[in-house]
Amino acid sequence: MSRRHLGGVVVAACAALLIASCSTTLQGKPVSVFSDPFSVAGMPATDGPTGLRDDPAGPSRVVVGTDNGRIDELGRQAVSDIEEFWQQAFPETFDGNEFTPVKQVVSWDSDGFDEEFCGDGTYGLVNAGYCFDDNTIGWDRGQLLPALRKANGDMAVTMVLAHEYGHSVQHQADLVKPSTPTLVSEQQADCLAGVYMRWVAEGHSPRFTLNTGDGLNNLLAAMIAFRDPLLNQSDPEVGEDEHGSAFERVSAFQFGFTDGASSCRAIDTKEIEQRRGDLPVLLPDDQTGELPVTEQSVRSIVEAMGILFSPAKPPAVTFESENCADARVTPPVAYCPSSNTIIVDLPELAKVGTAEADGDGGGLVTGDNTAYSILVSRYMQALQHEHGGVALDNAEAGLRTACLTGVATVKMTKEVTTPDGNTIALTAGDVDEAVSGILVNGLVASDVNGESVPSGFSRIDAFRVGVLGDEARCFKRFN
Known part of the structure; x- marks a missing residue:
């Protein structure tokens, strides 16, 4: 994602440092026979x-x-x-x-x-x-x-x-x-x-x-590691031996x-x-695809979500610690339905949004959008709360959140001008950063309590449904 001040120099944004063990695994029985969150492509989600x-x-x-x-x-x-x-x-x-x-x-x-x-x-x-x-x-x-x-x-x-x-x-x-x-x-x-x-x-x-738990997750991690390197538009390697993101x-x-x-x-x-589709493949020559996570950038992303989705009651944003009457507050970002507030632990989110120094492309991709995708996912929970008629604290809610985050990701392929004079737009590499985070920490695919289903395959699949679909498809599939 990129953010730039109108009339100023372009500065890139959106990607994240991957962190493990930030979410817990949901227990219980699924309610939808059409989209079983405890299965993997129709197979039981198993360890072994x-x-x-x-x-x-x-x-x-x-x-x-x-x-x-x-x-x-x-x-x-x-x-x-x-x-x-x-x-x-x-x-x-x-x-x-x-x-x-x-x-x-x-x-x-x-x-x-x-x-x-x-x-x-x-x-x-x-x-x-x-x-x-x-x-x-x-x-x-x-x-x-x-x-x-x-x-x-x-x-x-x-x-x-x-x-x-x-x-x-x-x-x-x-x-x-x-x-x-x-x-x-x-x-x-x-x-x-x-x-x-x-x-x-x-x-x-x-x-x-x-096994369809960690075993399959490790295969997806290896597949992510084999992605094409992120290139700028004028790089001589553009179009050579392309394998895909x-x-x-x-x-x-x-x-x-x-x-x-x-x-x-x-x-x-x-x-x-x-x-x-319109997902960007190459970075403009004057961009790196990275923007440090700051209070200003967080507010700009939230404002962009408000413009793209136009909720009747946009959620408030706070950077102070708060209790929530109807949800567990889990860092780095949480959504509280009772107060309609997104609670941001900025230092923790900044850690998640720091790209690894080596940048050799030999492993899971890191950068600012694994952080911003978590932020966007909590905004998607606010939209679900306003939508009504759906639970926010079960497995379907986690996967529905990932799906709607995919929808929001595609919407951000077009620049959004915010009231503070900035523009927000997806840049090349942002989707890969989100996918890596979904696999490793699962927070984008977590419910209002920060709990996620165990299968990284299912979490990424839900995100992809949103990238290739729309809001109605997310609500229908993960009901």
Whole structure:
């Protein structure tokens, strides 16, 4: 998001530092059979083991160039499992056509000089890939896969290889042509990885398990980490090897996990453009996309919400500690229905809204909009209170809040001029910052007491419903 004083220099705004354990998990039974907040894409939200089974089925592939270490064994099991899935699913999904496994599976150490993949040396190749020229799949055992496993577990490694194998699947299924944009090809592969992961989560894999709680959340975190870097409009890398934002890549994965391979077939340039809508992709050259969280900026965001949604009784804002008669006050921002007040703990919100110093794009995105998205979500609770007829203190309320925050996010793609002479507008990277916060701390998807459902998948899905829909859709789906 950006904020600028009219006639002045443009200063960017909206993103956040991710914090853990800021919300609690709701207990109880859901009331809507159509949108069960305690399920994940129609499956029970469960904890339990995730990763390579203690007694996995034997691998079916030989790895060329292997050092016979733990990482290569994990990769070999992953490719074997992915192939077993597609042997079954490919004919059923793609008009009875026969599935053909890749010709060779290759491992290399990116610190070594003696190996080759897809016709090139592998020194410095910290990557995994599918080579169309010789129908092979391979990975770096030196840096990439160990780092993935350390950060997000066995299934992050398996997901990356499922994505790379998705490129083989899409070629065999004629989903792509030489002229197909990289963006389309990559998001189709994200989607196909989601299809395979659903099979694992359902308990069908003889080698891996995946729970729909922390296990699936870790996969989404890895997907966010693989987002495109945030670029300015004049950067020479613009348009080169585009894979998609975190929001787009997570969405593609969720399509496959929820709706199966038919949803992957539907991903093309037109679909991505519709999904992207007016969400900004590039930063103007004179903006960074960041604005420190201050009392002035908080008031400007709240004023912008009032202009965009025009409530009959706009909520008041206070920066002082207050008790609330009908809700628990949870920092950094809370909404009190009885007084119709948004209570802001400014120092805590500022901490959340501080971008990490490294900014290397290697993990979850941080910045000011995870903070501002929390603020906006509490304004969305004020709108729900005024709307009436809905509870504010249950699981549906948390997901409805995330959905309405998605609606507000899209509304902010157009500049809003506030009475103090500022303009508020979304900037590139803001949606990814919100998505990271929804996954890690869940506050945007929390109810009036700061409680959220356990599944990051469900929280992000609710936010996406709002980004792609409107207020009526949020109230109808999460009733």
